[in-house]
Amino acid sequence: MLKQEVDSAAETMRGLFPETPLQLNEHLSARYGAEIYLKREDLSPVRSYKIRGAFNFFRKIVSEDGTQKTFVCASAGNHAQGFAFVCRHFGVQGVVYMPVTTPQQKIQKTRTFGGEFVTIRLVGDFFDQCYQAARDHAETTGAIMVPPFDDADIIEGQATVAAEIVAQLGEGNAPDLVVLPVGGGGLATGVTGYLQGIVPDDGFLFCEPQGAASLKASMTEGRVVTLDQVDNFVDGAAVGRIGDLNFAALSRFPADQVMLLSENAICVTIIDMLNVEGVVLEPAGALSLTALEALGRGGLEGKKVVAVVSGGNFDFERLPDVKERAMRHSGLKKYFILRLAQRPGALRDFLNLLGPEDDIARFEYLKKSARNFGSILIGIETKAPENFITLKAAFDHAGLRYQDITENEVLASLII
Incomplete structure (x- = not known):
């Protein structure tokens, strides 16, 4: 990955939205005796970092081939919303395939972001079915498939998170620890690639939900592993197979740098951040903060830590279930x-x-x-x-x- 290419992508991205804040969190810093900075991707226009990869993917094709192309993706969440927002920005037509079971809130947000430039099609009960429908659409119509994470341009776009972190901390002010949530691995691949030589390899901690630990399983086996079952509770990171490009880049890290976090522990973080900080996080967005709790004061005291908060698209109809899980986990x-x-x-x-x-x-x-x-x-x-x-x-x-x-x-x- 060329840093100048990422820097160029970040600069061009400013025409779409300002950089997301890197905030020193006083509450967490006091709890752990550390400098805890939160990279607030939940404050992007679509409340997740997914807009970055989508923008970078689109801008290269649109600049080369004009706006006559049609794009297609399959997603039930953040990727669809980033895709839709960017379609409207560039004035290109896009088709989003979603499972029939997708909550209406997510469907409506995708429709709002895309407006007249996006068509939503509901196919199948499960993601695999709508993903296959999107691939079939691309093959039969010539539409360009926009992958959620396993693509070099998508990864380059997600790497702009790291470019902003470096600029916001200032030169020579590197963190001791960077905590990254992992689903398909696009964000982790982009951030670690950009920060190579700035943060040592042992300065990264990757976080996966216990019910969707595809990176951990692949690192343990030394090859890409497809999980037999996936718990979809942490829907933004519930990926059964890490991206091939992403695993190739992340396989240099040892498996013990991947922390698995229980879904119920993640719920404790969601409730805590909502009650104490007034911050709304989706389960995947709470992964990195849940890892801080698992490390505890003993593992964090005196360190400068950057935790990437990946998203805040939380459906409040889930709040009773989240509260229930949090109380059970807390005893x-x-x-x-x-x-x-x-x-x-x-x-x-x-x-x-x-x-x-x-x-x-x-x-x-x-x-x-x-x-x-x-x-x-x-x-x-x-x-x-x-x-x-x-x-x-x-x-x-x-x-x-x-x-x-x-x-x-x-x-x-x-x-x-």
Whole structure:
């Protein structure tokens, strides 16, 4: 990657939007005893860094071939919105393929950004189906397929994030650690490529959700691996196969520089940043900040850290689920299946076991026809995790038969 090409792309990009802020975050800096800078890609016009790669891809083709070309992409999220915004900017026609299951909020935002220059087609229940439809469209019509991450021009566009970081920190003021979220790997490839020689290789930390760890798996195997299953909760980084170009560039790093983060831990970060800082993050946008929490003060104290916040396209209809996951991860909410005697006063006796900070959030009979004992699903919220130690001791002392199913993924997915 040629830095002068990236610098040129960044300069040209200023005609579309100003550089995103690099902000010293006082809250996180105080928590970890470090200088924590956030590169706020959630403040781009489409609330993610994806506009960068799309702009760089388009500008090269439009400058060479004019505006008569038609473009096509497949995406259910940030790539579609960046694509649509750039189509309108250049005045070119584009077609966006999205799964039928895409939330209306994302469809409408893509339509708003693209206006008359973008057509949206809903195909299939899953991304793979709409991706194949987009490829078929490109082959039959001659439209240009705009990939989300596995392309040299896309990578060059994402590298402008790093060019801005260098300029914003100032010459000779390099960070000790750069924390990067990873989905398909375009952002990580661009940033590490530009910062090579400025930040040492061991100064990078890559973050993936546990349910979509394609980079970690590929680094471990020494080849590109396609995951059998992907958890789509962190939808902006839920990629089952790292890009080929991206893996080739990132394979120089050891696998232990990839940190896997649980989806529930990411939810804690989303809630914390919303409540404390008033910052709205999507799950993928919270990855790098969740990594800071995993490193803790011991791993960060005294360091200058840049964490890339990749996006803020959060659908607030997901907030109840995010809050639920965050409370479970923080130990503030648990679910139990109880065997409760079917006799007068049994429920009152159970309620007397609860502490002053314990609150029943869910109560449901699972087997209503039971004669002697009934199975009950109960969800309990509390103010401090240690309260559950006291509560379970009270259950045991009372001879209550119960099962804690909070971390039982099979049962939780079925009945919680």
